[in-house]
Amino acid sequence: MERHAPAIRTLGILGAGRLGTVLARLAADAGLRVLVATSRDATLIARPMAAIGAEAAAPASVIAESDAIVLALPLGRYRELPADALAGRLVIDAMNYWWGADGARPDLDDPRTSTSELVQQHLARSRVVKGLGHMGYQDLEDEAHPAGSPDRKAIAIAGDAAEDLAVVAALVDALGFDPVIAGLLASGIMLEPGAEAFGADVDADELRAMLDRFPTSQRGIVVARARGGHLFETTADNDS
Numbered sequence: 001m002e003r004h005a006p007a008i009r010t011l012g013i014l015g016a017g018r019l020g021t022v023l024a025r026l027a028a029d030a031g032l033r034v035l036v037a038t039s040r041d042a043t044l045i046a047r048p049m050a051a052i053g054a055e056a057a058a059p060a061s062v063i064a065e066s067d068a069i070v071l072a073l074p075l076g077r078y079r080e081l082p083a084d085a086l087a088g089r090l091v092i093d094a095m096n097y098w099w100g101a102d103g104a105r106p107d108l109d110d111p112r113t114s115t116s117e118l119v120q121q122h123l124a125r126s127r128v129v130k131g132l133g134h135m136g137y138q139d140l141e142d143e144a145h146p147a148g149s150p151d152r153k154a155i156a157i158a159g160d161a162a163e164d165l166a167v168v169a170a171l172v173d174a175l176g177f178d179p180v181i182a183g184l185l186a187s188g189i190m191l192e193p194g195a196e197a198f199g200a201d202v203d204a205d206e207l208r209a210m211l212d213r214f215p216t217s218q219r220g221i222v223v224a225r226a227r228g229g230h231l232f233e234t235t236a237d238n239d240s
């Protein structure tokens with residue numbers, strides 16, 4: 001695949017835990033300016049962020065100064081996200097419902113709605129793309145490879161706007177993975193816990209095959225039943 005410079009020059013990340021830290025390092029290694037915030041004072045993470053080439057900042061600065069903002073905080077806290085500050089911004093939702101972190105939250109496990117659609121409802125004036133959340137942080141750390149590498153792995157993304165998907169696909173590529181477009185934001189449910197692609201550390205062909213199998217999988221059948229017998233529309237193109 002021919003490489004294009006990613007349109008994202010400054011990447012913001014909300015959350016500096018396992019996922020946020022790995023993404024920050026990969027993005028810094030790719031030459032991006034990386035700004036990271038948590039819900040606490042930025043000085044608390046200043047040193048570990050500096051060590052990986054990123055900058056700690058307050059959430060407001062991260063949001064204001066970044067071309068795209070990755071959500072890498074516990075999904076159960078998504079309603080804390082500042083919808084006004086994030087209005088008009090490209091937001092990459094890497095969050096998943098995880099019982100151990102989020103507790104019992106049936107609202108986050110409703111097969112009628114993907115969790116990224118809930119995030120989009122909260123961030124009604126943002127452009128949400130689901131991405132960077134189906135691969136475990138250790139695989140992300142270990143598996144980043146330059147474009148064209150034979151053992152390159154893939155990361156799927158889902159979103160409603162083709163131009164936003166293109167921007168996020170370029171980011172995925174810059175971070176060291178082949179982007180695969182799963183479909184519209186609703187189809188991001190194919191990347192959530194319970195779906196075969198969740199946790200997948202596979203190449204683009206295998207990841208596409210997993211997405212293709214979703215409708216006949218146990219989770220796919222549950223989702224289709226909950227949605228009145230049909231799944232969701234996908235985009236015409238299945239890859240980038």
Ligand SMILES: NC(=O)c1ccc[n+]([C@@H]2O[C@H](COP(=O)([O-])OP(=O)(O)OC[C@H]3O[C@@H](n4cnc5c(N)ncnc54)[C@H](OP(=O)(O)O)[C@@H]3O)[C@@H](O)[C@H]2O)c1
Nearest residue numbers: 015016017018019038039072073074075095096133136137
């Ligand atoms: N771990 C993985 O392998 C992995 C892979 C893919 C996706 N994910 C998803 O990524 C998200 C984070 O997972 P994780 O394993 O990295 O969790 P984690 O290690 O517990 O880190 C969570 C981070 O979010 C911050 N945070 C909490 N509330 C926040 C808020 N309102 N604004 C900004 N930052 C906030 C926390 O810092 P403070 O508490 O100090 O604010 C902490 O730095 C989850 O939704 C998870 O499902 C995880």
